[in-house]
Amino acid sequence: MNRDALRNGLRQIFGGGIGIGMTDPASPDHPLFPEERAAVANAVPERIREFAAGRAAARAAFAELGLAEPVIPAAADRSPIWPDGRIGSITHTDELCLAVVSDTASWRGLGLDAEExxxxxxxxxxxxxxxxxxxxxxxxxxxxxxxxxxxxxxxxxxxxxxxxxxxxxxxxxxxxxxxxxxxxxxxxxxxxxxxxxxxxxxxxxxxEADGHFIAxxxxxxx
Structure with a gap:
């Protein structure tokens, strides 16, 4: 994962005031809070790893802004439930997981996607x-x-x-x-x-970076 290229590209899109997080979706080392684990209680291991990597990337994005790393449950429609006053987006492929977060005072919505x-x-x-x-x-x-x-x-x-x-x-x-x-x-x-x-x-x-389109x-x- 070329973190510098990804970070520079995301910064060009989203500008300042945005926290950026990156994780490896293949890693098993991304713990979930109980409230988060409920969303993948019946999921296969691969889906649990992807979900956990996404939450870890989002927490890394919060940490980059100097904020506490929050619990991020999933709504019934599977969208992330962000803390009050915060908004963000998560994406993953087999090879990378990215997240961006910011505040609702600045943004009504943020969207991030990565595809091979x-x-x-x-x-x-x-x-x-x-x-x-x-x-x-x-x-x-x-x-x-x-x-x-x-x-x-x-x-x-x-x-x-x-x-x-x-x-x-x-x-x-x-x-x-x-x-x-x-x-x-x-x-x-x-x-x-x-x-x-x-x-x-x-x-x-x-x-385009690391063999992926990022939007x-x-x-x-x-």
Whole structure:
């Protein structure tokens, strides 16, 4: 895990005032509080390790801000229950686990996602890509289209996580279309998801490091 590259990339996306945590999801050395363990009481060992690594990464992010390392239970919808006044996001792959945390005075939502930087499986294209996404990908060389589709998948995951604390709404990939500009993106709503209206967008950034696409989305307080 190239921690410096990951940290620098995340800092470029989220700026200051954000705590960043990183852990190895394969490690068994991430203890859980009883309130957290209840969320994975019936899970297989691999899922428990991933969950524990995510909580450990989040606690490391709190520690980076000089805050006490909290208990982070899971809600019925499996989303993290952050301490009052705090907000964050957690992501993991087989090889890395990342978390960012900050305060609700600054942010309505934060979203973070990491995906292996490989082509998106053909069977997922119709699920993930909106018509606008397909139009944007079409001019690319054939060899690059699958990777761009995977990047769009990663961005939509991050944007979804950022909006969920605000809308409390579950929606599919077709709800958003992604506009890319260098290392920044806009995830544009294709329909109303109150309080978001069709045409509104969630902004963020992305980078590639350690064989992964990393995308982060932010919803600042207005």
């Amino acid at each position: 930087a490989s082509p998106l499986s053909d069977e997922l294209w119709d699920i993930v890509l909106a018509p606008e996404d397909r139009t944007a990908i079409a001019p690319l060389p054939q060899a690059l289209r699958g990777r761009r589709a995977k990047l769009i998948f990663c961005i939509k995951e991050a944007a979804y996580k950022a909006q969920y604390p605000v809308s409390q709404t579950i929606f599919d990939f077709q709800t958003l279309a992604v506009e890319l500009d260098d290392t920044r993106f806009r995830a544009v709503f294709r329909r109303d998801v109150p309080p978001f209206r069709q045409g509104m967008a969630i902004a963020g950034g992305f980078f 982060g989305a932010t919803l600042p307080q207005t």
